[in-house]
Amino acid sequence: MRLTGLLAALFLPCLLHADEAEKTLDVRLISETRNISAGKPFVLGLHLVHPPGSHTYWKNPGIVGVATSVEWELPPGFSAGEIQWPAPQVVKMASYDAQGYEGETLLMIPITPPERLTAASVTLAAKVSWMCCGKTCNPAAKIPFSITLPVAGSSEIDPSTHPLFGKFRALVPRCDPAWKSSVAREPGKIVLTLKPSVQISNITEIHFFTADGQVDSNQKQSVEILSDGVIRMTLLSSETTAKKSRTLPGVVRLASGDLRFQLEIDPAF
Secondary structure (H helix, E strand, C coil): CCCHHHHHHHHHHHHHCCHHHHHHCEEEEEECECCECCCCCEEEEEEEECCCCCEEEEEEEECCCCCCEEEEECCCCCEECCCECCCCEEEEECCEEEEEECCEEEEEEEEECCCCCCCCEEEEEEEEEEEEECCCEEEEEEEEEEEEEEECCCCCECCCCHHHHHHHHCCCCECCCCCEEEEEEECCEEEEEEECCCCCCCCCEEEEEECCCCECCCCCCEEEECCCCCEEEEEEECCCCCCCCCECCEEEEEEECCEEEEEEECCEC
8 A cells, every 4th residue: 555645645735844853854055156157047945854763755755655755945047957856865764674874964955047137135044844754754844945145247156065966966876878777577576677877786775766656666676687698677566556657767776886877767668
């Protein structure tokens, strides 16, 4: 049974009482630049620091959970892009495996200002909702955040935040045409085949994270490394599998020694 909607319904009455959530999760709205300039995109970030044993959720939380979301209140002429999500981790909600973040993470959002700015500074505001879970779940809805940045002729990188953006930008999954992927349906399961761009041995971590819920996040994933280096993953289908889906969107997170891969894939059936 998919529990995401059920959990949202159960916790909805609590969303108006977010004091506990604010105590359990440290959230800051930060900028990669110390100022902004007309027409030049820049990046803001939601910096989440979780207490030990707690987590929040990826854009698709899996079988349980609610993804972090942002409602922007921007000045006229400004626009916000989609959240750039770092590759998720397997997180534990009670006895269920879900898709989210522990420790710290940074959700990055590109912002584009208008071609003309006359104000000396600009305030960007947002209302952020999340669910932070550990032994209990502490949801928060539409918590207000804002950041004020000076307007200048050219924008300058903020040395105090830039390293953090660089760290988590490197964890945002990317498509890599050098990796070949294919996928096939079998009764109750999906078989994903990956052909790496380089020979990989001694894989210490590999996991597929479903972007649309076709794969059951709570079920063990079977991995087989073939003699030619091809990786074959057998994934159990979710009960809510979209039978008409023509592709399998998601992220493969793989580690081997010092090598780390965060691959965005979307192979066709």
